[in-house]
Amino acid sequence: MALIVQKFGGSSVANAERVNNVASIVTDTYKDGNDVIVVVSAQGDTTDDLIAKAQEINPRASKREMDMLLTAGEQISVALLAMAIERIGCPVISMLGWQAGFMTNSAHAAARIKTIKADRVRSAIDKHQIVIVAGFQGINKYDDLTTLGRGGSDTSAVALAAALHADRCQIFTDVEGVFTADPRKVPGARKLDEITYDEMLELATLGAQVLNNRSVEMGKKYNVEIEVLSSLKRVPGTIVKETANMEQMLVRGVTKDTNVARISIIDLPDVPGIAFKIFSRLAAKNINVDIILQSIGRQGSKDITFTVSRDNAQETMDQVSRIAELQGKKILCDTDVAKVSVVGAGMETHPGAASLMFEALYNSDINIQMISTSEIKISVLIDEKDADKAVAEIHEKFMSSKSL
Amino acid sequence: MALIVQKFGGSSVANAERVNNVASIVTDTYKDGNDVIVVVSAQGDTTDDLIAKAQEINPRASKREMDMLLTAGEQISVALLAMAIERIGCPVISMLGWQAGFMTNSAHAAARIKTIKADRVRSAIDKHQIVIVAGFQGINKYDDLTTLGRGGSDTSAVALAAALHADRCQIFTDVEGVFTADPRKVPGARKLDEITYDEMLELATLGAQVLNNRSVEMGKKYNVEIEVLSSLKRVPGTIVKETANMEQMLVRGVTKDTNVARISIIDLPDVPGIAFKIFSRLAAKNINVDIILQSIGRQGSKDITFTVSRDNAQETMDQVSRIAELQGKKILCDTDVAKVSVVGAGMETHPGAASLMFEALYNSDINIQMISTSEIKISVLIDEKDADKAVAEIHEKFMSSKSL
Numbered sequence: 001m002a003l004i005v006q007k008f009g010g011s012s013v014a015n016a017e018r019v020n021n022v023a024s025i026v027t028d029t030y031k032d033g034n035d036v037i038v039v040v041s042a043q044g045d046t047t048d049d050l051i052a053k054a055q056e057i058n059p060r061a062s063k064r065e066m067d068m069l070l071t072a073g074e075q076i077s078v079a080l081l082a083m084a085i086e087r088i089g090c091p092v093i094s095m096l097g098w099q100a101g102f103m104t105n106s107a108h109a110a111a112r113i114k115t116i117k118a119d120r121v122r123s124a125i126d127k128h129q130i131v132i133v134a135g136f137q138g139i140n141k142y143d144d145l146t147t148l149g150r151g152g153s154d155t156s157a158v159a160l161a162a163a164l165h166a167d168r169c170q171i172f173t174d175v176e177g178v179f180t181a182d183p184r185k186v187p188g189a190r191k192l193d194e195i196t197y198d199e200m201l202e203l204a205t206l207g208a209q210v211l212n213n214r215s216v217e218m219g220k221k222y223n224v225e226i227e228v229l230s231s232l233k234r235v236p237g238t239i240v241k242e243t244a245n246m247e248q249m250l251v252r253g254v255t256k257d258t259n260v261a262r263i264s265i266i267d268l269p270d271v272p273g274i275a276f277k278i279f280s281r282l283a284a285k286n287i288n289v290d291i292i293l294q295s296i297g298r299q300g301s302k303d304i305t306f307t308v309s310r311d312n313a314q315e316t317m318d319q320v321s322r323i324a325e326l327q328g329k330k331i332l333c334d335t336d337v338a339k340v341s342v343v344g345a346g347m348e349t350h351p352g353a354a355s356l357m358f359e360a361l362y363n364s365d366i367n368i369q370m371i372s373t374s375e376i377k378i379s380v381l382i383d384e385k386d387a388d389k390a391v392a393e394i395h396e397k398f399m400s401s402k403s404l
Numbered sequence: 405m406a407l408i409v410q411k412f413g414g415s416s417v418a419n420a421e422r423v424n425n426v427a428s429i430v431t432d433t434y435k436d437g438n439d440v441i442v443v444v445s446a447q448g449d450t451t452d453d454l455i456a457k458a459q460e461i462n463p464r465a466s467k468r469e470m471d472m473l474l475t476a477g478e479q480i481s482v483a484l485l486a487m488a489i490e491r492i493g494c495p496v497i498s499m500l501g502w503q504a505g506f507m508t509n510s511a512h513a514a515a516r517i518k519t520i521k522a523d524r525v526r527s528a529i530d531k532h533q534i535v536i537v538a539g540f541q542g543i544n545k546y547d548d549l550t551t552l553g554r555g556g557s558d559t560s561a562v563a564l565a566a567a568l569h570a571d572r573c574q575i576f577t578d579v580e581g582v583f584t585a586d587p588r589k590v591p592g593a594r595k596l597d598e599i600t601y602d603e604m605l606e607l608a609t610l611g612a613q614v615l616n617n618r619s620v621e622m623g624k625k626y627n628v629e630i631e632v633l634s635s636l637k638r639v640p641g642t643i644v645k646e647t648a649n650m651e652q653m654l655v656r657g658v659t660k661d662t663n664v665a666r667i668s669i670i671d672l673p674d675v676p677g678i679a680f681k682i683f684s685r686l687a688a689k690n691i692n693v694d695i696i697l698q699s700i701g702r703q704g705s706k707d708i709t710f711t712v713s714r715d716n717a718q719e720t721m722d723q724v725s726r727i728a729e730l731q732g733k734k735i736l737c738d739t740d741v742a743k744v745s746v747v748g749a750g751m752e753t754h755p756g757a758a759s760l761m762f763e764a765l766y767n768s769d770i771n772i773q774m775i776s777t778s779e780i781k782i783s784v785l786i787d788e789k790d791a792d793k794a795v796a797e798i799h800e801k802f803m804s805s806k807s808l
Contacts, residue, residue, distance in 0.1 A: 016457070016460040016461050019461055020461065050480065053420070053480070053484060054483070054484065054487055056420040057420050057423055057424065057484055057487050057488045057491070058487040058488060058490055058491040060490075060491070061486075061487035061490060061491075062486075062487070062490055064497075065483045065486045065487050065490065065498060066483070066487075068479065068482065068483040068486070068498050068500075069479070069480060069483035069484065069487075071479070072476040072477075072479040072480045072483075073476075075472065075473070075475070075476040075479065076454065076457070076473060076476045078472065079458070079469045079470070079472040079473035079476075080457060080458065080461055080473065082466075082469045082472070083458055083461050083462040083465035083466070083469050083470075083473075084461045084462060086462055086464075086465060086466055086469065087461070087462040087464070087465075093468075094469060094472050096472075096549075099547055099548075120547075143503055143524075144503075145500075
């Protein structure tokens, strides 16, 4: 008997049939003698539908009210899943984020979990109830509802698993695990049995939309064993843990991320402090900046180019254009870009990895706009239209070059 | 400057355009120098859509989980209305039932407000914020979400107006006020300028779907002046208060209620206690019984016939059939019935009112199944298919008989 946290994303509970499927996975786990806590996201496109409703009324709605709106999505799905489990005849109780004790800071739309006061969840588990918890959401110290940002349900699940010292946190998705590339687009993509937190972190950060990056960070920090697996096929998935069996592979995966926008500020005076002003302002607004490139322009001026997530592009432009020193400067925003990356702990000891990647892009006649590297990954920014081709070419190149 | 509570029903916020219309009514009231608290229901058919989703998954879902599901509806509408008001540029904050302090008992799906801890609402008003409160919902002592039952948003609004000693509670609907009959069906129907709580109570109880009856009871108890008016046309509505100007009218209105089912238990042994067992069991399940008729059957047996709301028909049948003494008895349920009533304080002094009503029905060849009377109303149960015709005939008869 173990304590297992199971998380199901929006597509896993998109309609009545799928809700019933999830109920059967959950109750089978429960009937095997386990304590089960389930974290669910909003059904299918609910969140997007709610965002569309808000956009129609006020495209600049406050984040507090957006959180109030969006948290209704998981509320619907926890209730429906609980009902499906009631029909199967197992004891069950649904809880919203705040009822399950998710205390967050006040950064609406991107809140951080401060602590989980899980007494009510514990007491339900002690009564042998299956507990269904609304993912993605919490409450701040003012009793306002908050959300953890898109994909935050993964974080909810791993955080709850950590708080309750669960034996495993299973993240159910519509794919069978973590692949070396998107299997829908790259025919040779292979499923990994195991992967380290660090590798998964790079993959998650880079847009392999299997696991939210904050959830992996949290798993690493609290050593929560995470399994990524399919809610549709009952086969073993990919286990994310501290040390993974190293297969004879140079890279773990090739990914693309299209939630990227490139912002360029042209022809800045080459005086100290400009970069600080830009990035501290963005940090204050909870906007994460990814790749940063600073180049010398003409005659003592410079250009600064950086990427942010596409969701943040508009607000980034707003913020940047309000900085006094940038008045009158040309500020460009390009949202037709994508970031393609290769990730693998094995690359550290293979200095040829970068050139292999560039060769694949060169052979495909794809122009590289920006480059960023770390110990275990190489990323390039390219035109969005080239992204799928780039992933396929790079994957092919690396998978056929084990002997590098 | 006054403190005004405004309540908008689901049809008033059914889409973006209507939400904007409500925002403009609210902010106009605010800009006139008033403090404004707004109570909103779920958008249009949201509640029905959510019920359909639940039905598909589990037709016998627990009431706790149904409440968890349905309260998401108002959560969506408060957020959207707050966003619309943000766009107009007035300070605003949305609150769920529990955030606004609605403490209820634990009768899920039909909870009663125990108290309103309105500190947070008061403090927002003190900061000159428009407060948008989710109607219909509250929280019990276990921190579980509860609902007040259909139409409960009216109750939320009047209760909040009472708790905050508001100067007026405006209930916005899709009609211009309280009419002597349904104006969409009875051409001669007239709008009333004023009506007493008692008369309104009879009309509300009887299915004139303008105001929820519990809200009128609460208005009477705490002497809250209620105005029923249109959210689409900006004209004065009907004011509900302790004493209303008596116009030269015999009746205030003729109504029909189709949310009725007739349950008959045939051929019961004529021993004491049977009726007590039936009705105490139903009371324990929060099922309200309306008209009750007991008749002598053959040879020392009797029949008991009563009406409940149609929503409760299935559960009533379940409960009744489990009573030991009724095993093997024939229990009938007829949902094709409607209750048609005339209401008016003036009837007390006019003994001819009942015969006038029966004459109208007789002239239209409509069979009367059950009759119930009080000081200020007469109700009959008839076939649902005859209901509209009955209302029109009775209305015509009474309106043309002022000299009775």
